[in-house]
Amino acid sequence: MNILITGASGPLGRYFITACLQIFPQAKILALSKTTLTTEDTRVEYLHHNLKQDRFLRTEAFDFVIHTASIVPNKAEEDSDFISINCVGSLRLFQEITFNKSASILNMSSTSVYHDPDAAILTENSKKTTNDLYGISKLQFESMLAEEFRGRNINILTCRIPVLLVKNVQNNFLAGWVLNVLKNKKIKLFNPDDLFNACVNEKDILKFFLSFHRRFKSKNLICNLSSSNPISITALAHQVMASLGKQTGVHVAESTEVAQLVSHKLAVEHGFKPQSVKDSIKSFIE
16 A cells, blocks of 8 residues: 655644654655655655655555645745645646555645634534635635545545644644643633534544545545534633643633534534544644
């Protein structure tokens, strides 16, 4: 089995490399990263690849392609990066990859594709953003990927992720909460009584992808992922503190926006089995 993983230097890419080696010990993994990386594991080969400019010239065929690489808002040097990297460069990569028959693609997208402030629950049919450049680029690439592989014997699972719970992640508010508690600072929160489920555990993502690969053939699914059993924002803060063994307290700030639940109904219909919010937080921290 040949597996290609992009974004290999990021927390999610690193997790997928480790997990895939455990699940498929005979697999060969080609790990793409804009950062030069090395490994002593002969099953993994790191390849420097810049989505903005590099061509993919490998000839081996792949069974799984897991695409985690993208430019995110706090890393973009200019606005045009969102399209040139997340759309043009990513599509060029997929056009140059050779796929084995019945291969599967896992494309990591984001709930940043949505802007539906009046909706209590975000579904795949919620209004899409027209001003978030990152969200627009992720939405456009979803369509580009589907069109590129239309009519081919390849599965595509695109997961729109809200808050990602993976070790060493830094660019979301829950990671910020953890950092504050570790520094003995209060957690700043909004909408304390609103319910929250907009997070997902990296293990649940991979399990869903593998289940989807087994169950469906030549299917393109774009869906939201989130945790089950929503809890209030206040309860969420106390869960974080309890998991860290520190009660640093909270500071409630005013907000004009409500917290939104993220529906994972479509994903569940296709085999997704989410953990509860509490278990997801516990797994993330511990």
